[in-house]
Amino acid sequence: MVIKKDCSKGQAVSLLKQVTEKEQKKLKSGFVTLIGRPNSGKSTLLNNLLGEKVSIVSNKPQTTRNKILGICTRKEGQIVFIDTPGIHKPGYELNRRMMQAVHDSLEDVNLILVLVDATTRFGNGDRFVLDLIKEREMDIILLLNKIDLLNKVKLLPLIDFYSKQYDFIDIIPISGLKGDNCSLLLKRIFNNIPDGNYFFSESQYTDCPERFLTAEMVREKVLHYTRKEIPYSSIVTVNRFEEDKDPVVHIYCDIFVEKESQKKILIGANGKKIKTIGIDSRIEIEKLLGKKIYLNLFVRVKPKWRNDPKLLDQLLSPYR
Ligand SMILES: Nc1nc2c(ncn2[C@@H]2O[C@H](COP(=O)(O)OP(=O)(O)OP(=O)(O)O)[C@@H](O)[C@H]2O)c(=O)[nH]1
Ligand SMILES: [Mg+2]
Known part of the structure; x- marks a missing residue:
């Protein structure tokens, strides 16, 4: 914003106010789903982004069993995250419902974040996740998580590998636990969701009772x-x-x-x-x-x- 040099202080304040009001009208808001294999760190990342614990975390796979809404409000707008159960082959009716929750979470969202545990070898489970997203033509950001544990020389080959698997709009190495690159991630998310007003009040961070x-x-x-x-x-x-x-x-x-x-x-x-x-x-x-x-x-x-x-x-x- 440029304030004309020759205007008075009063005029400048009023101009500034008008511009701020205009900027406020350009809020961004959207729904963003977090998917990935069990234990890839979806819930940890969500809690870190919100600064609140809405989704429980453990070192055992299949911790999250429901879709969990996490609302992140910033001056740029509001991101409504959906945490989901880790993608796995269902054995019981419980697991079938967990996988249904994942599929449901992919409907009507503006953006998908796919989390990969960058410290584990690519395997059948990862292929299964990629196959699931390949069925859909959606905006997807790939997150290489747990980089706090990773030898950095392994990062470039990983990025290269994943960039050949799908036309991701972005591939970002992060640590959901330590917060590495989380601000960058929020920026990229705001760049990829539409203009729009808040869905929830500013103080609300989940809709879970x-x-x-x-x-x-x-x-x-x-x-x-x-x-x-x-x-x-x-x-x-x-x-x-x-x-x-x-x-x-x-x-x-x-x-x-x-x-x-x-x-x-x-x-x-x-x-x-x-x-x-x-x-x-x-x-x-x-x-x-x-x-x-x-x-x-x-x-x-x-x-x-x-x-x-x-x-x-x-x-x-x-x-x-
Ligand atoms: N070192 C490190 N550990 C992490 C990171 N993110 C998650 N973890 C650990 O990974 C384990 C699984 O984390 P969760 O957040 O429960 O993983 P999830 O993807 O939600 O798992 P499910 O709900 O089972 O699908 C926990 O022990 C976390 O502390 C990270 O960035 N760095
Ligand atoms: Mg979880």
Whole structure:
């Protein structure tokens, strides 16, 4: 913007105001989906971009089970991110629904971000992801993630390889964990979404209800403290969420597993494991709600819930 040299201070201020108002009208806004293999770092990146924890993270694959909306508002406009489950071959009805969530997330979005873990070798899973996007003619940015762990000499050959696989509008090396190149990424996203006003209020960073996020925080700790089949056989629901006990919110969660033996492991000797899960969950949930909570965790067995469509209708929706 150029302010005429010979205008008065008052005129300059008014001119500046007009220009700012004009710029404000040129806000950008759009929907952007994050897809990729399990563990590629989609949820970590989303949390970093928002500066808020909306999507749980773990070092075990298939952590995210739903579409999770994360709203990023900046002076340039608003990006509505959709975090998705990692792309994998479904074994159970649960996994089939997770993959349906991925497919749904590709509809009616302005841009797709495909995340690749740059530290792992290209394999069948990566080919599967590329095949999925090749079916669509969409604007896609490829993100080579986890570069904080990568020997930099490996980067150029990787970029060269991926640039031959698809006509990506951009290939950006990033670290979703450390934040490397995340500002650049936001810039590129704003360059590739349309002009438009905010979809959500400036202060909102997700549309997921508190009850869902609470259950997810507990599930994150279950994932952290368990191994083998238990992370995949567990699902958490909030049974009661009592806000009338001010100043402490009383929360009662059910953790469902598929077998009695899994229940035993989750509770641990003398209830030690479930107690640890409860302590860690409480810290996260208090951060989320900004309030003190009383948390009660109850472990229950629901055989084969992962293959039960009716139960999944009840248990899986983020808006339950
Ligand atoms: N060093 C490093 N680790 C990362 C980075 N991004 C993610 N991780 C780690 O990778 C693991 C998986 O991260 P998530 O964010 O849960 O991955 P995801 O793609 O959402 O996984 P799913 O939900 O299972 O599809 C976690 O242990 C993260 O801490 C990164 O940039 N650098
Ligand atoms: Mg995830």
